[in-house]
Amino acid sequence: MTDVRTIDYHTAGEPFRIVREGLPPIPGDTVAERFATAVGAGGAPTAPRRGPLDDVRRLLVREPRGHSGMYGCFVIPADDEGAHFGALFWHKDGYSTACGHGTMALGAWAVDEGIVAAPADGSVQVRVDVPSGRVAATVHRAGGRTTGVTFRNVPARVTARGVRVSTGAGPVDAALVHAGACYASVPAAALGLTVDRATLPRLVAAGQEIRSALAGHPGSLDPARPHLSGVYGVVFHEELPRRPEGPVQRNVTVFADGQFDRSPCGSGTSARLALLAADGLLAPDEVLRHESIAGTVFTGRALPATGPGTVTETTGRSFRTGEHRFVLDPHDELPEGFLP
DSSP, rough: OOEEEEEEEETTTTEEEEEEOOOOOOOSSSHHHHHHHOOOOOOOOOOOOSSHHHHHHHHSSSSSSOOOOOOOEEOOOOOTSSSSSEEEEEEEEEEEEOOOHHHHHHHHHHHHSSSOOOOSSSEEEEEETTTEEEEEEEEEEETTTTEEEEEEEOEEEEEEEEEEEEEEEEEEEEEEEEEESEEEEGGGGTOOOOGGGHHHHHHHHHHHHHHTTTTGGGGGTTTOOGGGSSEEEEEEEEEEEEETTEEEEEEEEETTTTTSSOOOOOOHHHHHHHHHHHTSSOOOTEEEEEEEETTOEEEEEOOOOOOOSEEEEEEEOEEEEEEEEEETTTOOSOOOOOOO
């Protein structure tokens, strides 16, 4: 009988299921190699090949044990002693190369579990190797509890602007940014929409159209690291009244095959920060207030340039929601689970 134990968190409303026990062997010497193992020979990140590891993903993300909005990771060894551990991120359609909200949850989890010692008052950095590189979660503490987590991403690069895309609501112009994964950024107003729950079905449909239309676009490719190529998500953003501290936006990120992020999206926020900084709309001493359709907030900033790309930091809050032991009876008539 399959027996898998998880610890669940949410970051700004987006779930994150952490798996450390009950995994089959995952061959590979690095996180990138283990990511290739998870995807499988001939597979794609959003269409992985079946195997023992992917059976665990399906078990945890599909109903009746999960749901179509579930997200999570497998905790694996780091590439070297410079990181505390590694992570393979997954969702209902397969695997992703980056996950900001998940990195925040992993930081909180590592401190909660005592994997990384943390002060009662102060901050500690948790370093994590992920398929896009080494990222960090700085866990902030006060009075013996975690009050926030800051996600420092790999450098973000703007690779294309003004890419015209046809949608059912008319043409829009997208910008492409690599921020651990490739994101297309589109103003919701270009579709005649605002970012809210009422318009969510239309935004999801448009996100799927845009992602499909941009498949293979040169700006989405990473020749040096092919596993990072391809548009992963579409960030629809709406401008809100600016504050003295900096710009304010509301967004929803549509990713994979029609999933949407309940949080303001950590890696998607990184992409927005890189664009705002490149356009001169976000100074190094300013902060972006990034709101989600759930009403939760990330704050983010772009650090002064010290090399290629834009290093960004995004801060939010992660909370533990449960600890679970999932089993699969060999006589279960729905061994793969299902998606509605």
